[in-house]
Amino acid sequence: MFAEDVAGVPKRNSGVVLALLGLLLIVGYYAMHVAPDWIAGATRGFPAVGMDADLLRKVIGGAMAVAAFVANCYLLLRLSVRLQIIVVWIELALLVVLFFSTFNLSFEFIERKIGYLLMQGATTTLYISAISIAIAFVLALIGALAKLSSNGIAIGIATFYTSLFRGLPLLMQIFILYLGLPQLGYIVNPIPAGVAALSLCYGAYMTEIFRAGIQSIPKGQWDAARALGLSHGMMMRLVILPQALRIIIPPTGNQFIAMLKDSSLVSVVGVWELTYVATTEGQREFRHMEMLITAALVYWLLSMMLEVIQSRIERRYRKSTR
Numbered sequence: 001m002f003a004e005d006v007a008g009v010p011k012r013n014s015g016v017v018l019a020l021l022g023l024l025l026i027v028g029y030y031a032m033h034v035a036p037d038w039i040a041g042a043t044r045g046f047p048a049v050g051m052d053a054d055l056l057r058k059v060i061g062g063a064m065a066v067a068a069f070v071a072n073c074y075l076l077l078r079l080s081v082r083l084q085i086i087v088v089w090i091e092l093a094l095l096v097v098l099f100f101s102t103f104n105l106s107f108e109f110i111e112r113k114i115g116y117l118l119m120q121g122a123t124t125t126l127y128i129s130a131i132s133i134a135i136a137f138v139l140a141l142i143g144a145l146a147k148l149s150s151n152g153i154a155i156g157i158a159t160f161y162t163s164l165f166r167g168l169p170l171l172m173q174i175f176i177l178y179l180g181l182p183q184l185g186y187i188v189n190p191i192p193a194g195v196a197a198l199s200l201c202y203g204a205y206m207t208e209i210f211r212a213g214i215q216s217i218p219k220g221q222w223d224a225a226r227a228l229g230l231s232h233g234m235m236m237r238l239v240i241l242p243q244a245l246r247i248i249i250p251p252t253g254n255q256f257i258a259m260l261k262d263s264s265l266v267s268v269v270g271v272w273e274l275t276y277v278a279t280t281e282g283q284r285e286f287r288h289m290e291m292l293i294t295a296a297l298v299y300w301l302l303s304m305m306l307e308v309i310q311s312r313i314e315r316r317y318r319k320s321t322r
Contacts, residue, residue: 095253100293109287121277122298125185128191129260134197136259137252139203145236151304158207165204171265173197178269194266202259206252213248214240246317253310257303264299274298299302 072091076084123310146158165173178193188196217240225235274295282291 103289103293105290105293106287109285110290113143113281113291114294117274117277117281117294117298120272121274121295122302124191124272124277125260125263125274126302128195128198128263128266128271129256132195132202132263133256133259135195135199136201136203136255139199140206140210143207144214145202147207147211148214162204162207165200168201170197170201170262171268173201174265176270190266190269191270193269194263194271198259198266199265202255206255209251209255210244210248213244216247217243235270249313249317250310253306255315256310260302260306261299 080086143161146154147162148180149155168176174194174197177189178188179195181188181193199206221239221243222235225239230238263273264275267273267279270276272280278291278295279288282288
């Protein structure tokens with residue numbers, strides 16, 4: 001399928017355009033790393049024309065960057081939408097790599113530590129997040145059903161729970177559970193305390209997601225289930241919840257991705273998850289930036305994996321409703 005750009009010119013061969021995009025990236029790299037030195041030599045003595053040499057270098061560098069950006073956008077418009085997305089991802093990823101290359105990182109140190117960072121840190125992060133989201137899912141379902149019930153006691157407990165745990169910062173909840181429970185005689189380890197805090201906090205947020213999903217089901221579905229003589233439990237299990245899951249899953253997936261990153265907060269109580277391992281290993285050899293950047297990339301990769309899983313689950317539920 002061939003598209004036309006804003007000027008109506010037919011799209012060129014994709015391979016040629018991709019080659020031009022690669023050339024623009026080289027120009028961009030030249031503008032950032034090589035051109036400043038060249039401009040510095042070429043603009044010596046330019047104050048005579050009434051402009052400071054440093055200012056002139058900034059103006060020329062900025063003009064080169066704008067020209068490269070405009071040319072890049074023009075060429076991108078000549079691609080199909082799918083290729084535009086792919087090329088933009090590649091370009092932005094290369095820009096991130098160029099940005100990180102200015103930090104003078106020790107890749108030998110990263111290579112030595114990446115295995116331990118993944119085996120200890122990333123595994124613990126996924127373990128804590130998976131258990132917490134499962135518990136939060138159950139708490140959210142119970143809370144949503146309680147809020148939708150006609151029992152005043154259940155509604156009062158559910159509304160108090162969501163108000164309390166949505167109103168307190170997650171970090172404060174972790175400290176209260178880890179340091180407060182021993183005051184009552186219950187000694188908890190760091191991981192159970194972190195899992196409990198994450199579960200209670202995200203269960204409160206997801207309660208509202210579940211409630212909205214259940215309430216979005218048309219009244220006719222409820223009336224039809226009652227007409228069939230189904231009990232309230234069977235009606236929820238067989239009719240309402242299967243339809244509500246189609247609406248609940250997308251925001252629940254977003255909550256899981258957010259929990260994956262917020263699990264870094266349990267490092268404050270000594271859990272050896274990804275952030276704790278990264279900061280600890282970085283301190284030993286004063287290579288903080290290497291470990292932090294590596295941990296950030298691991299978090300990003302894990303998030304992308306979860307996004308793929310979420311999209312497949314959503315696609316499956318969309319097929320089931322056709």
